[in-house]
Amino acid sequence: MMEHHWDSTEQIFHDAIREYLIDLLFFTVLYISSYLVICRYKRQADKEDYFSADASDAIVYRVALWSCTFTLAISVGAGLLLPFSILSNEVLVFYPNNFYMRWLNGSLIHGLWNLIFLFSNLSLFVLMPFAYFLTESEGFAGSKKGIKARVYETFVVLIILGLLVFGMVWVASAIMDSDSSSRETLSRVWSYLPYLYTCISLLGVLMLLISTPLGFTRMFSVIGQLVVKPQFMENLEEEYHLAKFEEDDLLRKMQGSESSAVYSIEHTNGQTELRQRLAEVQRDRKVLDRRRKASSWQRNLGYPLLWILLFALTVLSLCVVGWNIFRLLFGIGFFSVSIKEAGLGKVSLSMLGSFGALIEVTLICYLMLASVVGFYTVPFFRSLVPRVKDTPMTKVIANCLVILILSSALPLLSRTLGVTSYDLIGEFGRSDWLQNFYLVIGYNLLFSILTSSCLLNKFTSTVRVYIQHSVAQYVHNVREANHFRTSSFWSQKSQNGNTAHVKGTNGVTAVDTGAMNGGLSTKSE
Structure with missing residues (x-):
């Protein structure tokens, strides 16, 4: 060939x-x-x-x-x-x-x-x-x-x-x-x-x-949403039960709303919002269920x-x-x-x-x-x-x-x-x-x-959030302490002033009483 x-x-x-x-x-x-x-x-x-x-x-x-x-x-x-x-x-x-x-x-x-x-x-x-x-x-x-x-x-x-x-x-x-x-x-x-x-x-x-x-920076957060984290970093059981409770609560609200005989525009809008929220919660619950079974x-x-x-x-x-x-x-x-x-x-x-x-x-x-x-x-x-x-x-x-x-x-x-x-x-x-x-x-x-x-x-x-919180807490404590000291100082000073005023009033009263007694004795003589 x-x-x-x-x-x-x-x-x-x-x-x-x-x-x-x-x-x-x-x-x-x-x-x-x-x-x-x-x-x-x-x-x-x-x-x-x-x-x-x-x-x-x-x-x-x-x-x-x-x-x-x-x-x-x-x-x-x-x-x-x-x-x-x-x-x-x-x-x-x-x-x-x-x-x-x-x-x-x-x-x-x-x-x-x-x-x-x-x-x-x-x-x-x-x-x-x-x-x-x-x-x-x-x-x-x-x-x-x-x-x-x-x-x-x-x-x-x-x-x-x-x-x-x-x-x-x-x-x-x-x-x-x-x-x-x-x-x-x-x-x-x-x-x-x-x-x-x-x-x-x-x-x-x-x-x-x-x-x-x-x-x-966002990629580190995305992998946390796509991949199951270790148990010490998140509690999937708690999140799953919270989503389950919210789903049951929404179902009860929808059943109670449907059983009522009053229908209006507000009622229809409320039903639509409940259905949308229920769909989101059910989707999140299914994702959490798959992740907790990993x-x-x-x-x-x-x-x-x-x-x-x-x-x-x-x-x-x-x-x-x-x-x-x-x-x-x-x-x-x-x-x-x-x-x-x-x-x-x-x-x-x-x-x-x-x-x-x-x-x-x-x-x-x-x-x-x-x-x-x-x-x-x-x-x-x-x-x-x-x-x-x-x-x-x-x-x-x-x-x-x-x-x-x-x-x-x-x-x-x-x-x-x-x-x-x-x-x-x-x-x-x-x-x-x-x-x-x-x-x-x-x-x-x-x-x-x-x-x-x-x-x-x-x-x-x-x-940074921890440091800011600590500094804010420290500043708050210092202000509270200064406020307490200032209020204690002024209260103590006011108490001392009241005591001196009372003593001065008693002394003046005694002098006036003595003078009055002396005047009376002079007149009698």
């Missing part, structure tokens, strides 16, 4: 088809996973206000759901870009000529970065605004109600918004560009459109600067090991940032390693080899998880926290948009903090501020200071 020899054109064609199939499979897995996640948190369709009117509302609901699913899939893909690229480089270093790894090459990685960048812009500037305005639109006044009127209104609003953004980008590019021709024509605006995405990514990096340190291994080893792991990752992150600050200050390897020059799979980008690459991937994933947890810890954004089976579609859109911004900024954050030396490929690497020394060193210093202060506040809060 003769072997078929491919020419260069056929080989390029087959490589392209293989890359497209891998990309399609990758995005299909992400899309299905994102759809399952959104279905877990979104409010049921029959409970949505804009779903129960007519068929057009159902179409709007499905379009918004598909847009959110696509956006969340792209967000997860953007978060996995850097870890996947680092692991791919290490795999190719170990198996450079392996037949089963021929599909993994630089062209595939570069194509993934470009597709994620393209779809991120599409989701950020088109799909999410379109989904939000479509759900909020009702059609212009006087137009026939229906899906066409809502789509028409949505497109008009999007065109106006696009013109506004277009004008802002043109003005910003004209101000920042010293070339006078940029102020005379709009044709060069398209070359500055990546600048708009750079501004969005910079906003995401600033959001990560706030949310990631908060997430580091094995001793889970109870005594799970929480300590997870706590130690989180603490080690947090300390390691601070050490990496500190080492990056040291390198920046003394000019040691300022972004010296370039994957573009070396090529994918030619050299390991970590000083520790594959072990260092594994640490980098772990830290990047930990940063992403901490940033999402910390974002929902910020008081201003707590209202966006999704609830299982009870999140309206507008909140789903907002959450998908926020996660997209955070995940798109994750490669920039990892590169800025020195977590990895892997080059940002494609349009992600066009962020000019990454080469600004003062911005990078300032960001690293702020990140380390905020993280250290948050951790210090977290681990010393109990001691």
